[in-house]
Each structure stands twice: as structure tokens, then as C-alpha cells.
Amino acid sequence: MGRKHNNQLPENLPQLQNLIKRDPQSYYEEFMQQYQHLQNTIKVFYFSPQAPNKTLEDLMMFMAQIAHCYPKELKTFPEQVGSILQKYSTILDSNTRMTLCKALVLLRNKNLISPTDILELFFNLLKCQDRPLRKFLENHLITDIKNLNAKHKNDKLNTTLQNYMYMVLGGDTKAAKIALDIMVELYKKNIWNDARTVNVIGKVGCFSKNTKILVGSLKFFLGKDPEEESENSDSENEIDPKEVMMANKVNKKTRKREKQLTKAKKLAAKAYKKKSAAPSFNFSALHLIHDPQGMAEKLFQQLEMTNKRFEVKLMTLDVISRLIGLHNLFLFNFYPYILRFLQPHQREVTRMLQFCAQASHEQLPPDVLEPVLRKMADNFVTERNTSDVIAIGLNAMKEVCARCPLAMTEDLMRTLVDFKTHRERSVIMAARSLIQLFRNIRPEILHKKERGKPTEAMDEIESLNYGKIEAKNYVPGAEVLIEDQKPQEDSASESGSDSEGGWVDVQHSDDETLGDMEEDSDDEEDNEDNSDSEYDAVAEGIEEQQTQEGSRKSQENEENKECIADKNTSSVAKLPKQKKKEVDLKEKKELAHKITLERILTDEDFKRIDAANVRKQMQSAKRGIKRKLEEKPAEKASELVKLSDIENIYKKRKHDKLARIESVRKGQIDREKFGYQDRRANEFCSKTNREKKKKKNFQMMRHKARGKTKRSFKDKQVALRNHLLKLKKMK
CATH class of the missing domain: 1.25.10 (Leucine-rich Repeat Variant)
Structure with missing residues (x-):
């Protein structure tokens, strides 16, 4: 074709x-x-x-x-x-x-x-x-x-x-x-x-x-990180799925509520995926550098000799600080260079504080970072500055100390602790967060009243020394798995737990146990012989415990007499408690080491270990006293310092006029126009005379405005009749 x-x-x-x-x-x-x-x-x-x-x-x-x-x-x-x-x-x-x-x-x-x-x-x-x-x-x-x-x-x-x-x-x-x-x-x-x-x-x-x-x-x-923008956008339009689902059950079913329910389910599924997803590094390219020390030194040398724009210098400082923090580099000239920019009036000063925190790590000598903390305290954390500046300075010092705790001195810490009684809430919260950080890593630098209630986790904290490497040959907290393996009957008999889950000490409730046994014997009428034998056994056990307690008390009295004879009575009296703590910690380490070597830990085991470690943060060091688990322990400092952590100020911002106008404009976007609305099915059909009258010029309608004075007799009759009918209805 x-x-x-x-x-x-x-x-x-x-x-x-x-x-x-x-x-x-x-x-x-x-x-x-x-x-x-x-x-x-x-x-x-x-x-x-x-x-x-x-x-x-x-x-x-x-x-x-x-x-x-x-x-x-x-x-x-x-x-x-x-x-x-x-x-x-x-x-x-x-x-x-x-x-x-x-x-x-x-x-x-x-x-x-x-x-x-x-x-x-x-x-x-x-x-x-x-x-x-x-x-x-x-x-x-x-x-x-x-x-x-x-x-x-x-x-x-x-x-x-x-x-x-x-x-x-x-x-x-x-x-x-x-x-x-x-x-x-x-x-x-x-x-x-x-x-x-x-x-x-x-x-x-x-x-x-x-x-x-x-x-x-x-x-x-x-x-x-590409997920930061999506997280910010999602947080603005965040909807609680539980509230929407409950409202959808109770309230009347409408299309709007169904749309809100589907949107809430999608947001909940998206949030679950983000939590379950593996963590992604947003600066993984820096991990692949072969010679990070040489690159950081060359970049710093180029920075000192360059005359480029301030924005380029900021980017160079950011890369250098990330290299130092990631690879634990030693670039001592970097810190005196950045000290000149640590002024409240300095342009992009919060980013300079961020670079100081990023360039901190545990292997850095404390003498190098002490001038940086002192400069922050002198220029930011002073009464002559505003509350926002003080809070930002405290947040920056917290981020530096989270990566290099030894840089903080005891005198400087005492000065910073005083800001917890400041008049502004933003400063109070920043000072409290700094105190909470040192409670978990260096409690000895705080005054005794600032350390908080002693917990089991505090007993396990070891003193930090420069250059000390803490390499453990066991999984911390693994001893809880041995406790889980014990049968419930043995744990119930040893701990004396009641039906409600409380803790009862048998040694201190002799009369109560006798009374309980008597009630049990009255209830079981068919087995009176058995109950009597149990009663006798318990009585004999109590008598043996009393004799053991008497002998133990006599031994303690003899030891106390020997301690009184000594001059240093106070130090010797404290010695048994300290030894007891050391023995308990040693036993826990041995158990954790044993369980780590003898079995392969599963995901469920690690979940139990994490829960036990969190419980230690909340559980009091005194035996038998438990506190409710309300908050999580302090998280480990991340590799990258977020600018929002330094600029985080705990107070409600006051909106100026422009911000209020902008929020009003946002609320008016989807709203219908205020005023008269033409609701006719066909907008091109004719209008009534009353509607046309509203758009006419007043001079054209002037002669009709005097219509009330020139009413006809018929109109007056109709008006009077309507008025009388209205009065009759009101009665």
C-alpha cells in the first residue's frame, strides 16, 4: 500500500x-x-x-x-x-x-x-x-x-x-x-x-x-535530611487519631468526620512507619573521608587566608566542626578562632554556638574547651542580657557538656545552677536541663541537694577521667534475664507478694501472719488437722526467726561497741553500706557477664533489658521503695547538633500585629464571604422588586420612603388588624 x-x-x-x-x-x-x-x-x-x-x-x-x-x-x-x-x-x-x-x-x-x-x-x-x-x-x-x-x-x-x-x-x-x-x-x-x-x-x-x-x-x-521538612509540615497539620476515632463513635456520622477519620488513620500509619524505619544519617558522606584530619587542617588554613563572603565562611566552619566531632579530631586552633564570634550581637551567633558543640568530643582535653564555656558564660549567661540570650547560652553549654563533660568546672557549675531560680521560665527550664544532664553523667560536680533522689542507676555511675575508655565485656542490665527465669512460686514465697501485687515483709508482720493463718483455719472446716499443723509450723518458724534476729542484734551491738572504742566512729559506721553497694554491683556485673556468655539474646530479651535500665533511672536506691515510671532517661548525645536544640526557649511567643493579621488571613482562606449571598438555583433568573430596590439610588426612591404617612384607609385597616391579632397572641 x-x-x-x-x-x-x-x-x-x-x-x-x-x-x-x-x-x-x-x-x-x-x-x-x-x-x-x-x-x-x-x-x-x-x-x-x-x-x-x-x-x-x-x-x-x-x-x-x-x-x-x-x-x-x-x-x-x-x-x-x-x-x-x-x-x-x-x-x-x-x-x-x-x-x-x-x-x-x-x-x-x-x-x-x-x-x-x-x-x-x-x-x-x-x-x-x-x-x-x-x-x-x-x-x-x-x-x-x-x-x-x-x-x-x-x-x-x-x-x-x-x-x-x-x-x-x-x-x-x-x-x-x-x-x-x-x-x-x-x-x-x-x-x-x-x-x-x-x-x-x-x-x-x-x-x-x-x-x-x-x-x-x-x-x-x-x-x-529530607525528612525534616516533611516532619515540620506534618506537625503543623497534626491530628490526634484517638480523639477523632472516639468523636466518630459518639457524634453524628457526617462526611466531614469520615474525612477527618481517614486523614487521621493515614497520619498515624505514616508516623508508625517513621518510627519503625531504620535511622538514616544525613551527612554520611563525611564518614567516608580517608584523611579527615588532613582535610580539616587544610580547610581551616584556607579559612584563615580567605576573603570570601561570610556565608562561605559559615559553611566551611560547619564542615570543619562536623569533621572534628565525627572523627574525634584534634584541631586546637579552631577554638580560639571561633571565640571571636561568640558575642550576642554577632550575626548568625546561634550557628556559631552550634559549631562549638559539634566540635566537642570526649577525647578532647578539657583545658581546650574550658575557655569556650567561660566565654559563653561571660557573654551570654549574665544578668545584663535578656532571658532569651541567657537561655540560648545555657542550651549551648549543655550541648557542649553532653559531648565533653569534663570541660565543666565545679565553680562554673555552681554559678550556672543559681539560674534555676530566675524570674523568667525560659531560663529556669534551661538551667534545669543542664542540672539533669550532670545528674546522669557527673553527679559529683553538683551540690548534694542538686543531685536529686538517689536511684539505682546513680549507684552504677563511674567517675569520669580524661582518656578513660569504658569497654564492657557484658550487656549492661542483662542480670534481669536471670530474675525472669525464676519460677513465679519461688518469687512469691521469697518476696511475700499479696494478691494485689503489693510487697509484704514477713519479718515485720508476725501478728498479721498469725491472724491470717487463724482466718484460713476457720474458713477450711474440713481440714482442721492440716491447718493446725500449718499453724504450728509457722509458729516454730517465727520463733526461729526471732532467735536469729536476737543473735544478729547481739552481734551488731558488739560490733558497734568496738566501733565506739575507735576514734573515727563516723567513717567506720559508713563502711558496711559502701561495701554492700560494691558487693551488689559486683554481683550484678558477674550475673550480666554470665548471661551474656551463656545464651544468645533475642529481641525480646533486649526489650526487657531496656525496660530494666529505664526502671533503674526511676527506682529509688532504698530497698522496698518504688516510684512510678513517669519519664524516660536522658538520651545519648547525637552526632549532629540540631540548631533547634540551642534555640529551644520554653515560653509562649507573643504575637505582634503582623503575625496576628497573618493568622487571621489564614483562617479566612476557606471561609465563605461575609454578607448577602445569592442562593438562587439559577443565578441568571429575574429578581424581585424588593431586591432591585436595594441597589437603586436613594434619590430615585425618596418619594416612596414617605409611604407610611400617605397610607390608604384599606392599608390602615389591615395594619390595625394585624396589630390586634399580635397583641391577642401575646396574651
């Missing part, structure tokens, strides 16, 4: 292209005719390559579309297109250049040309002053490399491409910036997420003279 229009095919390339793809052999002559036409057009093109050539563009795209149909005849076609682009890249017309690049991309997608053959050409074309072309080539390179590594990673090809990109990255051209963007995008897509890519960006990009490449590399290492 296609041969009937054979005379029109040379001029209709799309139709010929469609026919060739269906049956290449039947239209071989037409193809050769077009191929010869292309060669002649290229010869003419060489005379004026800068002029636009629509015929050449159409023929190039035509050949690229059907190249797979005639692979032998078009074997040299990709080289021909590439030579034109390489020779006349800067003087070609923009449309012609874009068309030739699209033709090469088509050939690459059909696997008629290798990726390494066009890579060098495309990077040379990135130097052209043509933004759409650069964007097109960048997207193609990213997509092509992604498709090459879709099924499995092609390490050989990736190494070849990476080597060439690293060479391009060293230059100060636009191609270097696009090469950096390509590598960053491929890292985010988990294609080139190896240590080699990260280290090249760190070595070449972070020390480039080109500001754009430098900023792009620093932003790569300061990659933000």
Missing part, C-alpha cells in the same frame, strides 16, 4: 521513517536516496557552518531514527555527527547544535555508540554559551549512567567515567561545575555512593578557587 505514494516519499520524511521501520528491505532504495542527499547537504554545510540549516537537521534526525534498520550502511554515521560537533561546536547555530546532540543521544539509547565515545565530546560542549544545551547534556549523562547501573553496578565503566570526570573537575570551567553536579546527583541516587567519589569531591571540590565549585562541594557535605 505504501508504494502508491512513492513519488511523495522523498519530501515526506516522517511517513518514510514509519514505513522503513516496518519493512526496511522494501524501502532500501528510498533510504539510499536520502542518505546520498544527506552527504551532499553536509558538503554544502561545510561552506557556511554558522548558518542555520533546516534540511540538515531533518535529515540527521531521520537517519538517527532508522539507524538500527541499516547498521552496515550507517556504521560511520555517529563518527560523522561527532566530528561536526567537535570541529564546529562554538560557531554552530544553537538549534542545529541541539539537533545533532539529540541525534547522538538517540544513537546512544539504541546502543549504537558506547558511552565513553560521546562523554568527552559532551563535556567539551558544556563550555558553549548555551544554557538549554548544558541542561540537556547534564540530564542525559545522569540518566545514562543510572540506566547502565540499573541491574548491577558496572564497576569497569564507572571507573572509566569517574576518571574522566575527576580530570574535568580540576579545571575552573563551567564543565567542572556540571561534573560536580552530576557526581552529587549520582551520589544521592545511590549509584556512585562509594568512598572514591566522596574523597575526590573533598580533595578537589572543597579546595577549588572557583567559588561555585567550592560552595557546591561544601553543600554536598552539609547535605540536609
Whole structure:
């Protein structure tokens, strides 16, 4: 059927292209005719390559579309297109250049040309002053490399491409910036997420003279967590699912409540997924640096010598502080440098405080961080500043001490503790959080009244010393698993637990136990002999306990007499309690070590261990006294310091006029317009005379306004009758 229009095919390339793809052999002559036409057009093109050539563009795209149909005849076609682009890249017309690049991309997608053959050409074309072309080539390179590594990673090809990109990255051209963007995008897509890519960006990009490449590399290492924005947006429109479900059960069923219920269920499912998801690091690239100490020193040296903008300096400080905190580096010159920025009036001062906290770690000598804490106390935590400044200073000092507790001195701590009685609530809460931190890590630095009620967890806290490494050969809290293995009957007999779950001490309730046994004997009338025998056994046991207590008391009296004879009575009297604590802790460690070696711990076991460790935080150190579990223990300091932790101020912000107006405007978005609303089914139908009267000019209706004085006799009768009827109804 296609041969009937054979005379029109040379001029209709799309139709010929469609026919060739269906049956290449039947239209071989037409193809050769077009191929010869292309060669002649290229010869003419060489005379004026800068002029636009629509015929050449159409023929190039035509050949690229059907190249797979005639692979032998078009074997040299990709080289021909590439030579034109390489020779006349800067003087070609923009449309012609874009068309030739699209033709090469088509050939690459059909696997008629290798990726390494066009890579060098495309990077040379990135130097052209043509933004759409650069964007097109960048997207193609990213997509092509992604498709090459879709099924499995092609390490050989990736190494070849990476080597060439690293060479391009060293230059100060636009191609270097696009090469950096390509590598960053491929890292985010988990294609080139190896240590080699990260280290090249760190070595070449972070020390480039080109500001754009430098900023792009620093932003790569300061990659933000994509979940933060979603969490903030979800928190604004947060709905409690339990309240909505209860309201839906009780109240009348409406469409609005059904929508709220479905939305609440979705939010609850989303929150559950976030909690159950594995934790993701938002700056994992810094973990892959081979030489973090050398990189931090070079960045700091570059920072001291640079005269770039303040924003670039902030980014450099952020990267240095993260490197120091992550890899526990020693860069002592960093802290005196940042001290000059710790002023309340300093621009971006909260970020400077954040960098100080990020650059703190346990292996840092306390003498290095003491001036930083002292500077924060002198410039922020003083009565001459506002409450917000004091609270921010206390929060920053808390974050520093959470990572390096030995930096806090006892004198400075006493000064900071006094702010718990400040008049502003924000300062009080910040001071209390600092006190709570040291209760869990260094309670000895606090005054006795500030340490709080002693708990079992406090007994297990060991004193911190610089350079001390706490390497445990057991799982802390694993001794609770041995207690769970004991049978319930033994635990009930040993502890004397009653039916309500309370704790009863048998030794201190002799009369009560006798009374209970007498009641049991009265209730069981059929087994009087058994009850009498039990009664006798209990009585004998009580007598034995009393004799044992008498002998124990006599021994204690003898020991007390010997202690009184000694001069240091107070220290010796305290000695047995301390020994008892040490023995208990030693036994717990031995039990935990034993259970860790003898069995494989499951998830349920770890849950019990975590619950027991939390219980220790709340349970009093005195035996037999238990407190309700109300709060969680202090969490371990994270690797990255959040700016919100430093700027966290416990008080309700006062809204100014602009904020109130903005909140009012937000409430008016979905609300119906106030005033008269035309509720007619057909808005184009006619209106009544009363409705028309409201829109007329008053001068036109003036003569009708005096209608009451000129009423007819009939109107007066009707009005009087209505008035009398109304009075009658009121009676």
C-alpha cells in the first residue's frame, strides 16, 4: 500500500521513517536516496557552518531514527555527527547544535555508540554559551549512567567515567561545575555512593578557587535530611487519631468526620512507619573521608587566608566542626578562632554556638574547651542580657557538656545552677536541663541537694577521667534475664507478694501472719488437722526467726561497741553500706557477664533489658521503695547538633500585629464571604422588586420612603388588624 505514494516519499520524511521501520528491505532504495542527499547537504554545510540549516537537521534526525534498520550502511554515521560537533561546536547555530546532540543521544539509547565515545565530546560542549544545551547534556549523562547501573553496578565503566570526570573537575570551567553536579546527583541516587567519589569531591571540590565549585562541594557535605521538612509540615497539620476515632463513635456520622477519620488513620500509619524505619544519617558522606584530619587542617588554613563572603565562611566552619566531632579530631586552633564570634550581637551567633558543640568530643582535653564555656558564660549567661540570650547560652553549654563533660568546672557549675531560680521560665527550664544532664553523667560536680533522689542507676555511675575508655565485656542490665527465669512460686514465697501485687515483709508482720493463718483455719472446716499443723509450723518458724534476729542484734551491738572504742566512729559506721553497694554491683556485673556468655539474646530479651535500665533511672536506691515510671532517661548525645536544640526557649511567643493579621488571613482562606449571598438555583433568573430596590439610588426612591404617612384607609385597616391579632397572641 505504501508504494502508491512513492513519488511523495522523498519530501515526506516522517511517513518514510514509519514505513522503513516496518519493512526496511522494501524501502532500501528510498533510504539510499536520502542518505546520498544527506552527504551532499553536509558538503554544502561545510561552506557556511554558522548558518542555520533546516534540511540538515531533518535529515540527521531521520537517519538517527532508522539507524538500527541499516547498521552496515550507517556504521560511520555517529563518527560523522561527532566530528561536526567537535570541529564546529562554538560557531554552530544553537538549534542545529541541539539537533545533532539529540541525534547522538538517540544513537546512544539504541546502543549504537558506547558511552565513553560521546562523554568527552559532551563535556567539551558544556563550555558553549548555551544554557538549554548544558541542561540537556547534564540530564542525559545522569540518566545514562543510572540506566547502565540499573541491574548491577558496572564497576569497569564507572571507573572509566569517574576518571574522566575527576580530570574535568580540576579545571575552573563551567564543565567542572556540571561534573560536580552530576557526581552529587549520582551520589544521592545511590549509584556512585562509594568512598572514591566522596574523597575526590573533598580533595578537589572543597579546595577549588572557583567559588561555585567550592560552595557546591561544601553543600554536598552539609547535605540536609529530607525528612525534616516533611516532619515540620506534618506537625503543623497534626491530628490526634484517638480523639477523632472516639468523636466518630459518639457524634453524628457526617462526611466531614469520615474525612477527618481517614486523614487521621493515614497520619498515624505514616508516623508508625517513621518510627519503625531504620535511622538514616544525613551527612554520611563525611564518614567516608580517608584523611579527615588532613582535610580539616587544610580547610581551616584556607579559612584563615580567605576573603570570601561570610556565608562561605559559615559553611566551611560547619564542615570543619562536623569533621572534628565525627572523627574525634584534634584541631586546637579552631577554638580560639571561633571565640571571636561568640558575642550576642554577632550575626548568625546561634550557628556559631552550634559549631562549638559539634566540635566537642570526649577525647578532647578539657583545658581546650574550658575557655569556650567561660566565654559563653561571660557573654551570654549574665544578668545584663535578656532571658532569651541567657537561655540560648545555657542550651549551648549543655550541648557542649553532653559531648565533653569534663570541660565543666565545679565553680562554673555552681554559678550556672543559681539560674534555676530566675524570674523568667525560659531560663529556669534551661538551667534545669543542664542540672539533669550532670545528674546522669557527673553527679559529683553538683551540690548534694542538686543531685536529686538517689536511684539505682546513680549507684552504677563511674567517675569520669580524661582518656578513660569504658569497654564492657557484658550487656549492661542483662542480670534481669536471670530474675525472669525464676519460677513465679519461688518469687512469691521469697518476696511475700499479696494478691494485689503489693510487697509484704514477713519479718515485720508476725501478728498479721498469725491472724491470717487463724482466718484460713476457720474458713477450711474440713481440714482442721492440716491447718493446725500449718499453724504450728509457722509458729516454730517465727520463733526461729526471732532467735536469729536476737543473735544478729547481739552481734551488731558488739560490733558497734568496738566501733565506739575507735576514734573515727563516723567513717567506720559508713563502711558496711559502701561495701554492700560494691558487693551488689559486683554481683550484678558477674550475673550480666554470665548471661551474656551463656545464651544468645533475642529481641525480646533486649526489650526487657531496656525496660530494666529505664526502671533503674526511676527506682529509688532504698530497698522496698518504688516510684512510678513517669519519664524516660536522658538520651545519648547525637552526632549532629540540631540548631533547634540551642534555640529551644520554653515560653509562649507573643504575637505582634503582623503575625496576628497573618493568622487571621489564614483562617479566612476557606471561609465563605461575609454578607448577602445569592442562593438562587439559577443565578441568571429575574429578581424581585424588593431586591432591585436595594441597589437603586436613594434619590430615585425618596418619594416612596414617605409611604407610611400617605397610607390608604384599606392599608390602615389591615395594619390595625394585624396589630390586634399580635397583641391577642401575646396574651
